[in-house]
Amino acid sequence: MNAVPPKKRDLYSATIKYFGSVCEPAFEAPEQLSNLWGRNWGCNNDVGTLRSVLMHRPGNEFSVIDRKKRIPEIGTYGDIEAGWYWQSDVIPALEDLQAQHDGLVRLLEAEGVEVVYLEGVEGGRFKSVYTRDSCIAVKGGAIVPRLAPRMRHGEELAVTRTLAKQGMPVMRTLHGTAMAEGGSFAWLNSRTAVIGRGIRVNDEGIAQIADVLRYQGVELLVVDLCGYDIHIDGHFLMIDVDLALVWPRGLSFVFLERLRTLGIRTIEMNEDDNPWIVNGLAIAPGRVIMPRGLSEQTREALARNNVTVLEIDYDKVQMNGGGIHCSTSPLVRDSVD
Numbered sequence: 646m647n648a649v650p651p652k653k654r655d656l657y658s659a660t661i662k663y664f665g666s667v668c669e670p671a672f673e674a675p676e677q678l679s680n681l682w683g684r685n686w687g688c689n690n691d692v693g694t695l696r697s698v699l700m701h702r703p704g705n706e707f708s709v710i711d712r713k714k715r716i717p718e719i720g721t722y723g724d725i726e727a728g729w730y731w732q733s734d735v736i737p738a739l740e741d742l743q744a745q746h747d748g749l750v751r752l753l754e755a756e757g758v759e760v761v762y763l764e765g766v767e768g769g770r771f772k773s774v775y776t777r778d779s780c781i782a783v784k785g786g787a788i789v790p791r792l793a794p795r796m797r798h799g800e801e802l803a804v805t806r807t808l809a810k811q812g813m814p815v816m817r818t819l820h821g822t823a824m825a826e827g828g829s830f831a832w833l834n835s836r837t838a839v840i841g842r843g844i845r846v847n848d849e850g851i852a853q854i855a856d857v858l859r860y861q862g863v864e865l866l867v868v869d870l871c872g873y874d875i876h877i878d879g880h881f882l883m884i885d886v887d888l889a890l891v892w893p894r895g896l897s898f899v900f901l902e903r904l905r906t907l908g909i910r911t912i913e914m915n916e917d918d919n920p921w922i923v924n925g926l927a928i929a930p931g932r933v934i935m936p937r938g939l940s941e942q943t944r945e946a947l948a949r950n951n952v953t954v955l956e957i958d959y960d961k962v963q964m965n966g967g968g969i970h971c972s973t974s975p976l977v978r979d980s981v982d
Contacts, residue, residue: 672814673785673861686813686977688782689835689863691883692927693979698753699776699807700973701763703742703962709769712736728796729769732966741961746774748957749934749969756928756955761811761976765803772797775967776974777878778826779804781854784861786814787976788854793824793845813976817857825850828876828971831883833907835982836863839900841877843870868900878970882923883909884952885931886981890914890923890943912946921959924968928955930981934969936960 670677675685710731714724723730750760766773772794773779779800781788787808789801801818808815819825829841838858840851855865868877880895892914893901904911914923919938926934931952936959939947947954959969
C-alpha cells in the first residue's frame with residue numbers, strides 16, 4: 646500500500662485542525678442556539694419572563710361531540726365508538742370556550758408574550774387545546790411526549806410539525822411503550838425538575854425524559870401521584886424563583902420536604918379556594934395568571950410574598966378537563982439564574 650505523500654499529509658492535518666470536529670460549546674449553549682436555530686429556544690425554569698408560548702384555540706374538532714351521548718352512571722358525556730369523552734356534566738357552547746381562550750391570549754400578548762398557534766389539528770382531538778401535555782420545553786428545545794389516553798393519540802404529529810415550522814429543536818420524541826404528559830412535569834430550578842408518576846406517566850416515559858435531562862446536568866425527581874390523579878399541576882405551581890403554590894393533600898410529605906431543602910417556600914391553598922387556581926401560569930417571577938376564585942386568605946398570602954395575580958374567567962375551558970396551565974406550553978423563557 647502506497648504511503649500518503651508528505652504534502653498531502655500536511656494539507657489533511659491542516660484541514661482537520663481548522664475545519665474538523667468541534668463539540669464545544671454544547672448544543673444548548675445560548676450562542677449556539679441563536680446562531681444555528683434562530684433564538685435561544687427552551688426553558689430551564691417555570692417562572693422566568695415568558696417570551697413564547699404554544700397554544701391552540703378551540704375549533705372544529707369540537708364538532709365530534711354529541712350532546713345526546715350522555716353517560717348517566719357518571720353524569721358526563723362520551724362515545725366509545727367515536728372515541729371521545731367529555732369530562733364534565735355540562736358542555737358549554739364552542740363560542741364560550743373560544744371567548745375565554747381568546748381572553749387568555751389577549752392577556753398574554755398584552756404582557757409581551759408571543760403566542761404560537763398549534764397547526765394541523767385533525768379529527769375530533771378537542772383535547773388539543775391543552776398544549777401543555779404534548780410539549781415539554783427543556784434547555785435548547787422540546788421533548789414531544791407520547792400521550793396516554795386513546796383519544797389523544799396522534800396529537801404529537803401536529804405539535805412536531807408546528808415546532809419544526811418554528812425552527813425549535815426536538816430533543817426527543819418518546820417512543821416504545823413510554824407515555825408521559827407535560828402537565829405532570831415542572832421545573833423547580835435550572836438543575837432540578839419533577840415529574841408526577843401516575844395513570845398518565847409511566848416509568849418508561851420518565852426514563853426517556855430523565856435521559857435528556859441527565860445530559861444537561863438536570864436531576865429529575867419522581868413523585869407518585871395519589872389514586873387516579875392525572876397530573877402534578879393540579880397540586881403544584883411555581884410562582885416565583887423560590888416560591889410555590891401547593892395543594893398539600895395531593896403531594897407527598899417527602900416532596901414537600903424536598904422543596905424545603907431546595908430553598909423553595911410554599912403557600913398552601915385551602916378549602917375556600919377555587920381548586921383551579923393552582924393550574925395557573927407564571928409569566929415572570931412573582932407575576933401569575935390565575936382563574937378567579939382566590940380565597941381572601943390565599944390572596945393575602947400571595948400579596949405578602951409580593952406576588953401579583955392577574956385574574957381571568959376560565960371556567961368554561963376548565964369543563965374540558967384543564968385550566969390555564971394546561972392551555973399554555975412555554976417555548977422560550979428567560980433564565981433566572
